[in-house]
Amino acid sequence: TLLGILCTDAPIAPSALQALLSAAIDKSFNSISIDGDTSTNDTVALLANGAAGGPLITSASSPGYAEMQQTLTAFAVDLAKLVVRDGEGATKFVTIRVTNAASYADAKKVASTIARSPLVKTALYGKDANWGRILCATGYAEGVDSVVPAETSVSFVPTDGSAELKLLVKGEPEKVDEARAAEILEAEDLEILVRLSERGGQEAVYWTGDFSHEYVTINGDYRT
């Protein structure tokens, strides 16, 4: 189960607060997956008491609303990432970035499908640059029109700032430098970059981990 409690001393009216939270959640806690199971209890609450003073934010047109949205979303993203860092049995922190989609919804659906794929996650645990599994998950994302197989590209992006490792370019497999792939997969943090087409301009980011033996041990032992 995911629980979250956020509090701010900024002055925000209830209607604006709900809108701010909902928008922030979409790009943070609703963009993570550890094991693909949605709990019965997931809740994130946001309280604002206005104790620091200043003009009340009452709606999206209020001065400060946009900045508050930006701050809250970035903050919620950082909190959500902490949950992924502590995923049961996870040894990796994986960012899945899907770009060149026709819509944000399309990009998010693809990213979510990849993040939930047990075969992608076990490949990551096994440090295997298995672009085939990533591509497979991309292809079965339901209700997504943005996927153009002949234009899809998959890369691993190291988090140390070095160049991306191209695994698939416009539907054609690359000759992968296995040593470089192994080096990238050795690190705890990794980004999988999927470009869906040559036209769309929308992007979504999802965060997940790998699947390990430990996950099965923890949840095989857990009793209700």
Next chain:
Amino acid sequence: RRYSAPGEGSIPPAKQKYVPTSGTYPKGFLAASTHAGVKPSNTKFDDLALIASESPCSGAAVFTKNKFQAAPVTVTRDMLKRRGGSGIRAVVVNSGCANAVTGKGGIEDAVRMGEETDKCFEDESSQPDGNGSRTVVMSTGVIGQRLPLRRIIHKIPVACSGLGSTHQHWLSAARAICTTDTFPKLLSRSFALPSAPDTTYSLVGMTKGAGMIHPNMA
């Protein structure tokens, strides 16, 4: 992994860097935690957390879209709707038992948790207004078991009397909501808004979760 609040010394070395040693916390908010013994096997770790505002505040929440929604989800959603997100005073959270799929009795338990917490704030600003509880209720842990309500109710006043605003108060509360987590997840941040350039605002957030995580909240 163990089913207990990750305390100092038990946090894996690789995760220690994610646990803050200080913070900048929002004015007028207080935190506390205490040991209620929700799970009989937990004999020493705090499993009840309380976050409170010193004055009535705005509240909003998002909830799981799972069709089997736990009692605290139903109760909190109803409370926020009834109040229009106004006049909220606290968040009470227990770990160890999710109070999920517990029928009408579970709903009554969640309501009672909220009402008991309300008693901490029986000041002039929180007189009964006909809209019921002012507390957000959350539970996490195993599904299908009733809460040990008596133990929880007994300890809510203890949490109330322990409310404070130090980093340690916030960190302890973040620990108390953990289940199979290996480290408490707490962040705080200061920020400014162009609508009040001379004012420094703060945000604090705590979260828990390690498994059964694929949130889809609305």
